[in-house]
Amino acid sequence: MTAETQGRTDRYISTWLKTMPRDKVIVATKVAGYSEKSTYLRDSGKTLRVNEENITESVEKSLKRLGTDHIDLLQIHWPDRYVPLFGDKMFDPKKVRDSVPILDQLQALKNVVDQGKVRYVGVSNETSWGVMEFTRLANELNLPKIVSIQNSYSLLVRTQFEVDLVEVCLPQNCNVGLLAYSPLAGGSLTGKYILNPEASSSGRFNLFPGYMGRYNKSLAREAVSAYVEVAKKHNLSPVELALGFCRDRPYVTSSIIGATSLEQLKENMNAFAATRPLPEEVMADVEEVFKKYRDPAFT
Template sequence: MQPHRPLSDQARCRVGTGSNGRAAVPRRCRQRGRSGGGSGERGRVHVIVRAAEVSAPADVSITLAPLGASDLVVPNVAIGTMTFGEQTGEAEAHRMLSMAADVGASFLDTAEIYPVAPRPETAGATSSIIGRWLRGRRRDDSIIATKVAGRSAGLEWVPANRTDPRGPEAPLVLDGPSIVAATEGELRRLGTDHIDLLYLHWPDRYYAGFGRSQYRVDREWDYSPFSVLVAAVAQLLEEGKIRYWALSNETSFGVCMYCMVADALGVDRPVAIQNSYSLVHRSFEGELAETCSPRHFNLPLLPWSALAGGALSGKYLEKPPQGVEPAGPASRFSLFPDRYARFNTVRVQRAAARYADIAADCGLTPAQLAYAWAASRPFVGPTIVGATNAAQLASNLAFTSVELGPDVLAAIDAVHLQRRDPSLVD
């Protein structure tokens, strides 16, 4: 590992020191030139919440803006919920949701297969936990996004879980009937009559994803026509069961096809894309960023796993940074080693250590740096923030008041050039 050169005072993130001696982000509200996915400053509203209200180490700065070209106004943060019902119990999950709502982070991200790792015993638990939290609250105070699962072997129990009582197991594919059935299952679990944003979680066709970058023609198979999938979405839009739709784990080919088919059928285009994006996986910055640009199809990126499964939190390092609790037996890499293998490598940990050094120079936690960097990218809309408990969520949300200086961004890029996309497996 090359020695790390501390940044100059001018190069550091714009942070001060709080009354507890820890680094604190500034309380003032700043206009940033970047909008939520290229929509300019249209409809932007800034909200500042004091740290004491959320037991956070710093202030939380929430901005509101339309999502891409849509009229769906969303915060700059989406709360990732995939641990609810697995690593996070219901009481703690409700505490996290209430804390997030209190600071204006009202955009909730779930999926029909959550929690992760998906298994029959817990299938749909995340959305059910959210649904019970929503009871007694004004539905319009929350923005709910969920996802319809794509084709996958070994998940035959997912279609069975879409009905109550539970139906028969069947191969998991993404087709018209499955999109409708999955949406209705999520409406039931969430206890609502509409979903604000529906993602197609991953494609029905073969594609290179989840840590892979090389497309293998010999692995192609027949898949549902784009026109069939868009027609199912159109039905849900017409029935008022969803307000908008979006893509996830997609490629430029998929984005182009969905948008062009939607245009041909007279259906509203998807309004966003949710793909893997982090300091150790930056491949979106290439042709996908061009495809999704406001000048082209205008799909802001909502990055999932900005912490690379927790690898960028610093807790898996041999010597975790001060204030970061080392990973224990209940950590994700210990519980689900196969699922997170691509993030639990020497290559990723070496990069994570370099980024942790930069974070320390800024007076930030490694997680705050990772989230702040992702949010600073011009093609990123709301940043998905995950946590397993309320204290962790409060600390992570502090990134919203961090503005990384140009020298910090240059230091991050220097690490990237030396250790480019270390989480890729091919």
């Protein structure tokens, strides 16, 4: 994203939103986390922080671009504090920095909720500690409770969520639903980069070498090849297998899909209507691949 394209999707959605009954659509957006680079997002040009000033400006600009009077779900895109992000796996204590207290963030979110501009709040790229702290403070101080966590989750990225976030987010615990992003691992799980490399010449991995490289390195490609074979064995497309896997997890509320063509969009949507749940024999084969390639995107 650049300063020139920032906000363009909101404007596209705005034209469509005007044709729909507003109460039949759930509009979700995010406020950016800590960033020294994306300063173009704010009028001040200062480092981005998850504080009242930035949350307020983000909400006001989103509402204007979307042409609506409220946002149904506002999520913090990534934490204000240091956490491993976007391909980094291990926590490095040396990188811990001063951050906006979570209490301050919740109080700022309460302001936009009380004003009727936001209905519900959530987090993204968050950790177990973060989810628990947001929940604890909300419960103790009658502040808005987070209802969602938008984290990466797919056949190539499982352990971060499955090891402990699943338990934290259970209804009887923090009661937070997972919105799985990158369920196709940047498009790699479609198998297109392996099955037909020439046809994927316009794919992001080829157009932007190194971008999301964690999904396109040798071990990840080996895992994708194995999952493609599982799909073939059970008469599924790779997309049906990958999206069906996410769809059927009991802790996944929804999956965030992306497409660069109507054909891709239709394939994604059709996958959610395919065999559900995936048969036990399919899942048994998935688990066999997982045993051999455990989160290859981070290995």
